[in-house]
Amino acid sequence: MPARIRFAQIAAVAHVTLSYPKRFNAMSRAMWRDLRAVFERIQGMTELRCVLVSGEGGHFCAGGDISEYPGFRFQEPSLRTFHEDEVWGALNAMLGCDVPLVAQIEGNCMGAGVEIASCCDIRLATESARFGAPIARLGFPMAPREAALVAREVGLGTARQMLLEAAVFSAPDMLQRGFLSRIVPDADVGTLARASVQRISQLAPQAARLNKQTLRALMHDQLPMLLTTAYDYADGIEHREGIAAFLEKRAPTF
Structure with missing residues (x-):
C-alpha cells in the first residue's frame, strides 16, 4: 500500500491515520505535505469536536522514511526545505488546530512519531509502546523547531537522553515523565481512545x-x-x- 495520510469523518469526529504499514508508518515527504493539508482543512471544519490521530497496523510512527534521505539530505537548501517547510509546516498546522486532538499510540513512536504525538492534547498509549528519537545513530541532529517542541512536551531531561544517548523509553517511563495522559492494555486501546474522543465530543465545542x-x-x-x-x-x-x-x-x- 502507498504511504499516505488517511482522513475520515464520523459525525463530529475526524479520524487521521498515519498509513505506511510496511515501514511501521514512517513519514515520507508526501505524508508530511498531506498531514499539513489535512490539518489546515480540519481547522476550517466548524462542525468538528475532536480529532483522533493514530497509526495503521499496530504502530503509531517509526520516524522518517530513511529510504528517501539520500535524495535530499546532503544539500543544505533541500534539507532546510524539508524541515522548515514540509515537517514544520505539518507540525505547525497541528499545533494551530483549535479542535482537541487525541493520540492513540501503539508500538513504535520514534522521531517523527514523538513530534506528531507532541502536537496532540491527550495522549493514550498501549503498555507495549516504545518512545525515542535515536537519530544520533543516523549522524544528524533534530531540527531546532522540532527539538523545541519535543523538549517542551517530553521535558528537557528526557529530550537530552533521547537525542544524546539515543535512549528508548517504555510507556510507563513516559507516563511517569508526564508525556502520556494514560496507559491502557494493548487490546483495549482503540475502545478507550474512542471513549476519550466521545467524552470530549459531548462537551462544549x-x-x-x-x-x-x-x-x-x-x-x-x-x-x-x-x-x-x-x-x-x-x-x-x-x-x-x-x-x-x-x-x-x-x-x-x-
Missing part, C-alpha cells in the same frame, strides 16, 4: 476551541493579545446552555 487558543497563547507568551476578545462568549449559546442546564439539574445539550 466552542469552549474547547477557546481553551486551546488560550493554552497556545500561554506557550508563546502571547496572553495579553487575547484579553481584548477573551470574554466575547458572554452572550453565547453554549455559555447560556451550560449554566442553565446546571441550574435546572439536567445534562446540557451542546
Whole structure:
C-alpha cells in the first residue's frame, strides 16, 4: 500500500491515520505535505469536536522514511526545505488546530512519531509502546523547531537522553515523565481512545476551541493579545446552555 495520510469523518469526529504499514508508518515527504493539508482543512471544519490521530497496523510512527534521505539530505537548501517547510509546516498546522486532538499510540513512536504525538492534547498509549528519537545513530541532529517542541512536551531531561544517548523509553517511563495522559492494555486501546474522543465530543465545542487558543497563547507568551476578545462568549449559546442546564439539574445539550 502507498504511504499516505488517511482522513475520515464520523459525525463530529475526524479520524487521521498515519498509513505506511510496511515501514511501521514512517513519514515520507508526501505524508508530511498531506498531514499539513489535512490539518489546515480540519481547522476550517466548524462542525468538528475532536480529532483522533493514530497509526495503521499496530504502530503509531517509526520516524522518517530513511529510504528517501539520500535524495535530499546532503544539500543544505533541500534539507532546510524539508524541515522548515514540509515537517514544520505539518507540525505547525497541528499545533494551530483549535479542535482537541487525541493520540492513540501503539508500538513504535520514534522521531517523527514523538513530534506528531507532541502536537496532540491527550495522549493514550498501549503498555507495549516504545518512545525515542535515536537519530544520533543516523549522524544528524533534530531540527531546532522540532527539538523545541519535543523538549517542551517530553521535558528537557528526557529530550537530552533521547537525542544524546539515543535512549528508548517504555510507556510507563513516559507516563511517569508526564508525556502520556494514560496507559491502557494493548487490546483495549482503540475502545478507550474512542471513549476519550466521545467524552470530549459531548462537551462544549466552542469552549474547547477557546481553551486551546488560550493554552497556545500561554506557550508563546502571547496572553495579553487575547484579553481584548477573551470574554466575547458572554452572550453565547453554549455559555447560556451550560449554566442553565446546571441550574435546572439536567445534562446540557451542546
